Amino acid sequence: EPLPPHVTPNPLSSFPVPCVHAGLPKPTNITFSSINMENILQWSPPEGLQGAEVTDTVRYFIYGQKKWLSKSECRNILRTYCNLSAETSDYEHQYYARVKAVWGTNCSKGAQTGRFYPFLEKVALTTDKKSISIVLTYNVSIYNTKANKTWSQCVTNQMLVLSWLEPDTLYCVHVASFVPGPPRLAQPSEKQCVSTLKDPASALKVKILFWYVLPASVTVS
Amino acid sequence: DGVAVLTAPQNLSVQSTNMKHLLTWSPVVVPGEIIDYFVEYQGEYESLYMSHIWIPSSWCSPTENPECDITDDITATVLYNLRVRATLGSQTSAWSTLKHPFNRNSTILTPPGLEVSKDGFHLVIKLEDLGPQFEFLVAYWRREPGAKEHIKMVRNGGVPVLLETAEPGAAYCVKAQTFVKAIGRHSAFSQAECVKLQGEALSL
Amino acid sequence: LKTLHLGSCVITTNLQEMRNGFSEIRDHVQAEDEIIDVRILRKMVSLQDTEPAGQCCLLRHVLRLYLDKVFKNYQTPDHHILRKLSSLANSFLTIKKDLRLCHDRMTCPCWEEAMEKYSRILSHFEELKPREAVVKALGELDILLRWMEETE
Numbered sequence: 253e254p255l256p257p258h259v260t261p262n263p264l265s266s267f268p269v270p271c272v273h274a275g276l277p278k279p280t281n282i283t284f285s286s287i288n289m290e291n292i293l294q295w296s297p298p299e300g301l302q303g304a305e306v307t308d309t310v311r312y313f314i315y316g317q318k319k320w321l322s323k324s325e326c327r328n329i330l331r332t333y334c335n336l337s338a339e340t341s342d343y344e345h346q347y348y349a350r351v352k353a354v355w356g357t358n359c360s361k362g363a364q365t366g367r368f369y370p371f372l373e374k375v376a377l378t379t380d381k382k383s384i385s386i387v388l389t390y391n392v393s394i395y396n397t398k399a400n401k402t403w404s405q406c407v408t409n410q411m412l413v414l415s416w417l418e419p420d421t422l423y424c425v426h427v428a429s430f431v432p433g434p435p436r437l438a439q440p441s442e443k444q445c446v447s448t449l450k451d452p453a454s455a456l457k458v459k460i461l462f463w464y465v466l467p468a469s470v471t472v473s
Numbered sequence: 474d475g476v477a478v479l480t481a482p483q484n485l486s487v488q489s490t491n492m493k494h495l496l497t498w499s500p501v502v503v504p505g506e507i508i509d510y511f512v513e514y515q516g517e518y519e520s521l522y523m524s525h526i527w528i529p530s531s532w533c534s535p536t537e538n539p540e541c542d543i544t545d546d547i548t549a550t551v552l553y554n555l556r557v558r559a560t561l562g563s564q565t566s567a568w569s570t571l572k573h574p575f576n577r578n579s580t581i582l583t584p585p586g587l588e589v590s591k592d593g594f595h596l597v598i599k600l601e602d603l604g605p606q607f608e609f610l611v612a613y614w615r616r617e618p619g620a621k622e623h624i625k626m627v628r629n630g631g632v633p634v635l636l637e638t639a640e641p642g643a644a645y646c647v648k649a650q651t652f653v654k655a656i657g658r659h660s661a662f663s664q665a666e667c668v669k670l671q672g673e674a675l676s677l
Numbered sequence: 678l679k680t681l682h683l684g685s686c687v688i689t690t691n692l693q694e695m696r697n698g699f700s701e702i703r704d705h706v707q708a709e710d711e712i713i714d715v716r717i718l719r720k721m722v723s724l725q726d727t728e729p730a731g732q733c734c735l736l737r738h739v740l741r742l743y744l745d746k747v748f749k750n751y752q753t754p755d756h757h758i759l760r761k762l763s764s765l766a767n768s769f770l771t772i773k774k775d776l777r778l779c780h781d782r783m784t785c786p787c788w789e790e791a792m793e794k795y796s797r798i799l800s801h802f803e804e805l806k807p808r809e810a811v812v813k814a815l816g817e818l819d820i821l822l823r824w825m826e827e828t829e
Contacts, residue, residue, distance in 0.1 A: 369819055416638050519763060
């Protein structure tokens, strides 16, 4: 279908709430963060308005389309974040978001993010058009406190059995998820330690279980 | 542009080992003076589509040494033209261009350094850290007649990795080779290293 | 290396290296594109939703657009960006050479669907002023890299 000639969106039209641009400072540090599959818009309050009853209103825009869209749960809010996971779940698209500060009938101009591409934030997704399956690899680091030796192992399932451990020895473990695809910093888990029994004849095994909570929004069919 | 009175650098050549590429040339000598060199490069794309464009090298525009690490500039598996010129104040030499364009797929791949250690009944290896472009293929087998060779891919070097949890008293041998995905080539295997794990069989 | 299956044309490419390179300049290049209500590489003309047999042809034409009209027409005084774009351009050149081999072996046929999609891409590109089109096309390299990844 023929596409209308492009129209640069009028910054004012993106915010229907009637307010006056009174030179109110804009919110700052506005960014999308992708944390465990959730896309959160975060920002800092405008400088110089501490103590004032300032609220913020969020809008978002799908790159290549024509209209700014709003999310009612993030209109006139006091917090400085907004969960836009549902609105930015189609990783075929790229997105922008804007936040403006409102104080009484005055409002700031909108502070705008760069272009956000959820696909680059997601883990290595394989899709067969019907579902998304996630391939997470865990890098398990094991530290033998007695021998003062560390070694690591990559596993893809969520349980690792370490056998033939030394008796009466404290082993410490921490796990980081490794995700193939675009480089991503994975926060390692907290260190967990366990001691093997004194009796060498006991089953020298330690089971390391780790779990990972996947938000429902990940399963898209 | 200054008048070209300085002699141009000579004998340009590239030494490339394990995807580290070093451009060297004979120094231009003016007694008592420090010469600056400027290195520029041009990929096959530039030479085909925009031949007038040369790109200043990441680390050597300028440099005082008669060599330049061009590893960060050679980032595609195509032919690269390289050129160098000398400057002394406003005096500038002519450009000297590498006689034969360089392609990173000609790099020399050496067998990787390999440390085999044991932690109780665990066979642990640590491979030489050669950078993010390198993966390692590790072959290991029990040192006994007819033993089967096992293969394991190790994603990066520089960190100890568990190879095998072995039975008490078992002896294992290990060798490794590098694989560079970007150029689709691998090195020769390293020498095999063998270790014997502690203890006798435990009755459970 | 990633193996791209484009119908019966199979090539390998360093998608990860290209993605890493573009991620270093992405924010800068996309910030230059102020026309956010126009997209050149649109969903309806995507590579991965093209008949496999025609994917090679579509990709070949899109790469030619980038090599002939985008990379060479983007001027910047920033040497870092220049180096990253050179790296991407030379990687695209490598892919185009591989696709050329498929073409020579008759495994890169150009049928109606692929040509129709390419002509739409070209018209989206040519609707814009030259400088705007070049900046927008560069800003959409992450889309193109993803299209290639999805044909894996």
